[in-house]
Amino acid sequence: MPRRPSPSRRRAPRQERSQATCDAILTATARVLVKDGYEAASTNRIAQEAGVSVGSLYQYFPSKEGLVTALLEQHRARAVADFEAGLVPLAGQPLAVAMRALIRQVIAVKRENPRLNQVLHELMPRMRERGLLDVYSQRLFRVVRAFLAPRFQDLRPQNLDMAVFILVTTVEALCHTAVTERPDYLEDESFVEEIATLALGYLRPEPAAVPVRRTARERTVRM
Amino acid sequence: MPRRPSPSRRRAPRQERSQATCDAILTATARVLVKDGYEAASTNRIAQEAGVSVGSLYQYFPSKEGLVTALLEQHRARAVADFEAGLVPLAGQPLAVAMRALIRQVIAVKRENPRLNQVLHELMPRMRERGLLDVYSQRLFRVVRAFLAPRFQDLRPQNLDMAVFILVTTVEALCHTAVTERPDYLEDESFVEEIATLALGYLRPEPAAVPVRRTARERTVRM
């Protein structure tokens, strides 16, 4: 089932050989991007790394930008799909359990190929300007929304959309920033715990924002 | 007091006129960056916009990257300084009050010149790779840490550094992402309230993830 043409694709590979070439180019792009970064990654270099000629590259991708967008799309698509898949078995779980599982999954994904994640993450705004690729962000948003919606009446926030925005943005940012700035946190189980606390505290019905003095006996911080 | 030379500066302007030229160039850089983006911003274009020759530009800045880094540093330096200044009158305030004030300030800064903030934000990783500019992140971190430290014994988190990392990252990400993706939230007072709830809920000693009775009949909200 060949993909249909898009701003990031030129010709859909029809034969096996083409598909292989196409894949090789995308893989090579990831490698070169990781090694050299976006600016320094030239299409000739990528083609060479893929073991094909530049001509072949331009047969399947309309431009350097298109090529990178295609990779980014592939990446995002997988990420979102994985996330969705990860959500399925959590449907019946308590929120606290599900939340921890999801955070662990996000961290796992980020750790898989941190450098590539990094580079692609930085590329996103550029691609977004071209008007591409928000599909995946939206889909992620919808998935989380669907997950939260049935439980929402029992939770504190009033505005479901805003709550989803806040949760998705927060968890994503924490995991992502940790990769770059505090890789040690990624190994630290308490990091997951803290993010979970943050998210669950935000959702739970008790008034959260009121600074309350502890009393002497009020020691129990159970989470 | 002329700045000392750095990887982002070539020579320190000694005379007033030089300082003016230097500023003109930085201002022009910001304008061009906003208008054309980083890639399309050429040094010739910037020099023209600043009303000086390329030669002059290279008298003060060693390279395009240095120029942009200088702008970024200036920007970050101001942002951190402003933040620090904003913190001073909040020293004695309850956390809930201070938190809301700080969130409002962060949003205010982001809204001032969203496009420039955006562009510079995207440039940060690139500059970070050159090993520059983490000074300001660190300083911001220390400032927040110093603000939180005295109250920390009364708060839930055990790891002060991690808590600071989480708070700074979260608030920054939410405000920043809102600029791009949900500018409507920036006008919405409840957005501030939600962020405050998120942050304060994270800090307060109460158990956060514990099922709470809602009614007498023990309607458990599973989280």
Added chain:
Amino acid sequence: MPRRPSPSRRRAPRQERSQATCDAILTATARVLVKDGYEAASTNRIAQEAGVSVGSLYQYFPSKEGLVTALLEQHRARAVADFEAGLVPLAGQPLAVAMRALIRQVIAVKRENPRLNQVLHELMPRMRERGLLDVYSQRLFRVVRAFLAPRFQDLRPQNLDMAVFILVTTVEALCHTAVTERPDYLEDESFVEEIATLALGYLRPEPAAVPVRRTARERTVRM
């Protein structure tokens, strides 16, 4: 009767199907040439337009240039043949009648597919450089020469070859240039009349260009 191979042909199509393919390619070439111009017309594009693969194109034509030359030859061959055919019934006609008929025919041909005529016309010098295709110019020349020769003793010019050159060049240029620059003239019957006057005035025995008083009493025509 298959054509023999030439610098513009690779192999002679033997079967009907081949002939059809060959024609389809030539037709497609004309279409693409008209639509995109010579530079922008790529062989892949032409093959696609013809509904065949590039490979097939190169089976019949040795190169892009060969392909275009073949089209040009076909075109010129037809034009000259048509012209020749048009001349036959004019054999016995008075020169003035024949001339007008011929001019009308030339205009008619040019108007048929002005854009294609235009493009091919511009391509001629390029092809001429490769030493091809003068055959048709020469043949046209001979045809006109043969038409004029029997009446030449009654006409003014002394040098038949030069007269033919002048007539052919003039009529061709006027009709061709009119297509591009003054298409309105093509609809204008007086345009035909003027060209006829030009040509016939050139041929007729009366001294035309002598700005000399003919007789003492003659009304001097200052030219």
Added chain:
Amino acid sequence: MPRRPSPSRRRAPRQERSQATCDAILTATARVLVKDGYEAASTNRIAQEAGVSVGSLYQYFPSKEGLVTALLEQHRARAVADFEAGLVPLAGQPLAVAMRALIRQVIAVKRENPRLNQVLHELMPRMRERGLLDVYSQRLFRVVRAFLAPRFQDLRPQNLDMAVFILVTTVEALCHTAVTERPDYLEDESFVEEIATLALGYLRPEPAAVPVRRTARERTVRM
């Protein structure tokens, strides 16, 4: 007095050095065009021939096409100016005298650098498509029109514009085609005479298309 920017110019040279560079590039373009033709003439090759870098070329000309157009414009401007200058002393002359002088001048110009004339001539349609350069054709037209207008009442044609179109097109085509196909004619004084006869015969008041007796013996030349 620097030229103002146009589709064929990028930056106006302000210093002497620039002007020299600019001229060198145009001269080199002519040389390379003559040697290699338009297609084969690469901008790198031209820059090299001019003894400057490609960068300099693109500082003054926005594209290969712009460069060639600039050369073409320069060439046409000179040709038209020369033609105009040549016309001045002919103002009071009888038409027949002026016509011969003008034809000789056109031929002289064409012979000067036949190959360059050839190449530029072939390039004209391409440039015309970009909407450039008809200024000179129009100016030539107006000049000839102005020359003919005062005498027009004594001449045969009714439509001055059409007459000018016909004369200009015819003379230009004959001279031009002769360069390529019959260079021997350019040396032949009778060729000038024939063109003059053609043109003057077209203009003179006598009915041209009427059968005229040649001798007393009544050998009617039917035209």
Added chain:
DNA sequence: GATGAATGAGATTTCATTCAT
């Protein structure tokens, strides 16, 4: 110091042509 003309390596992209399937 200031100027801006000059540099030229190098990036992206095209397209005529080949040849394995």
Added chain:
DNA sequence: CATGAATGAAATCTCATTCAT
């Protein structure tokens, strides 16, 4: 014969940077 994926030389053009004036 047909196909169309693959090739890769080469073309156009940009832009950070230098340096003579």
